[in-house]
Amino acid sequence: MLDIKFIRENKDLVASGAKKKNVDFNIDALLEADDKRRALMGKIEEMRAAQNSASQTIVNATALEKEEILKKMTALKADMEKEEAELKEVMREWQSLMLQVPNVPDISVPEGEGDVQNKEIKKWGELPKFSFQPKSHIEIMTKLNMVDLERGTKVSGFRGYFLKNDGALLSYAIWQYALNFFLGKGFTPMIVPSLVRREALLGTGFLPQGEEDLYKTQDGDFLAGTGEVATMGYYMDEILPKESLPTKFLSFSPCFRREAGSHAKDVKGLIRVHEFYKLEQVILCVAEHDESVKFHEELNRNTEEFIESLGIPYHTVVNCGGDLGLGQVKKYDIELWVPLENKYREISSASYFHDFQTRRLNIRYKDEDGKTRYVHSLNSTAIPTPRLLVSLVENFQQEDGSVRIPEALQPYMGGRKVIK
RNA sequence: GGAGGAGUGGCAGAGCGGUCGAAUGCGCUCGCUUGGAAAGCGGGUAUACCGUAAGGUAUCGCAGGUUCGAAUCCUGUCUCCUCCGCCA
Secondary structure, three states, X not given: OOOHHHHHHOHHHHHHHHHHOOOOOOHHHHHHHHHHHHHHHHHHHHHHHHHHHXXXXXXXXXXXXXXXXXXXXXXXXXHHHHHHHHHHHHHHHHHHHHHHOOOOOOOOOOXXXXXXXXXXXXXXXXXXXXXXXXXXXXXXXHHOOOEEHHHHHHHHOOOOOEEOOHHHHHHHHHHHHHHHHHHOOOOEEEEOOOEEOHHHHHHHOOOOOOHHHOEEOOOOOEEOOOOHXXXXXXXXXXXXXXXXXXXXXXXXXXXXXXXXXXXXXXXXXOOOOOEEEEEXXXXXXXXXXXXXXXXXXXXXXXXXXXHHHHOOOXXXXXXXXXXXXXXXXXXXXXXXXXXXXXXXXXXXXXXXXXXXXXXXXXXXXXXXXXXXXXXXEEEEEEEEEOHHHHHHHHXXXXXXXXXXXXXXXXHHHOOOOEEO
């Protein structure tokens, strides 16, 4: 959510931002609703003032005066009810429009409609050259008994999977290594709920749009698609001491995505599943653009470093306007090389929001001047599993069907160098 | 799942239809006092919005309702506590 004051004062900027994001938003409708809202509120406040003052005089009034005042107030009340009903209607529209206003993308965000127009800004590592016919992660992992997709489907349904033996062990190894890696960068580890209430999803910007991509319980709660939701909700409705900023969390959680509308995409293997695990980086910092930018670069760099330490080739793209979420100001995706697909696949997404999320979540801090401000929020994938396994086993496969374990992970795999 | 009880300012805690943004205490803060400190005394001490200002409006978990008027009454809802049941 943006500040209505900001929207009023920067109408053109907000409108062009929406356009850049390829979001159809009618800012004039919002400003019109806001004018109505302000006018009605002014009227109603005046009436309430009259009511309040009558309420004070009535106490010491004689019976006769009292009757007079009551008569007036009854009439006033009738008028007021009319205005209030109208305001209610206006507020409903106003709020709904306010939730739809997209945050303004940064000037450095490239133009474009979808992920095809994302711009590569970095390339790292050498693509593997195989002297043999390389196999897909499905084939490799199935042969090594690391994954069972058939039984996964039997038990869990479409996109279901079991990780077993070294598939399971490798996952634990990655989590444990990642935990140590990121804790070294000052993050506070958390295990956060996936089952969350509507407010947390509204606050993070996943609702009201995007409901069809979430699993919902019969109690009206949701399964979050990322640990970001619960982590951001953690400080909802709180005022944080300024000294506590920046706050950095590394959150672990199962993630659930219905992948509605993706039925034909990536139907095989571990690229796109309904249920996965993710370590997520979340940062809350003071309300300064430069701080947000600094931490955004830092978040993204953290994940790059992590991938580099595993030795998997990747590239980083800056997402174009059309590929940004409603609240995102700027986003980087890190994509790992997937040999059998002959392309890079996304495993990480780092974005910053300014106060878009915290305004909805009501997370603030007190500045030196005693003023309360909304904190800035940022988040980035640290590491998702099992998607990471796809690139890992395909890039490090060997002719005999075995898989080389990256050196960094070996200590977490009992010192083994190879999965076979 | 059943039966009760509770949610008030930074904290504790009064108020239970009108003069209540809310007693009192603690905390914090400023001043006096002091060589300095403690104690004592006096003042200040929520937030948001509208307004150049004076001032106005809203907020006593949240949402509705009753009333000329609600922290106070009614309904719903959320959270917490106690007891019973169920389960691990």
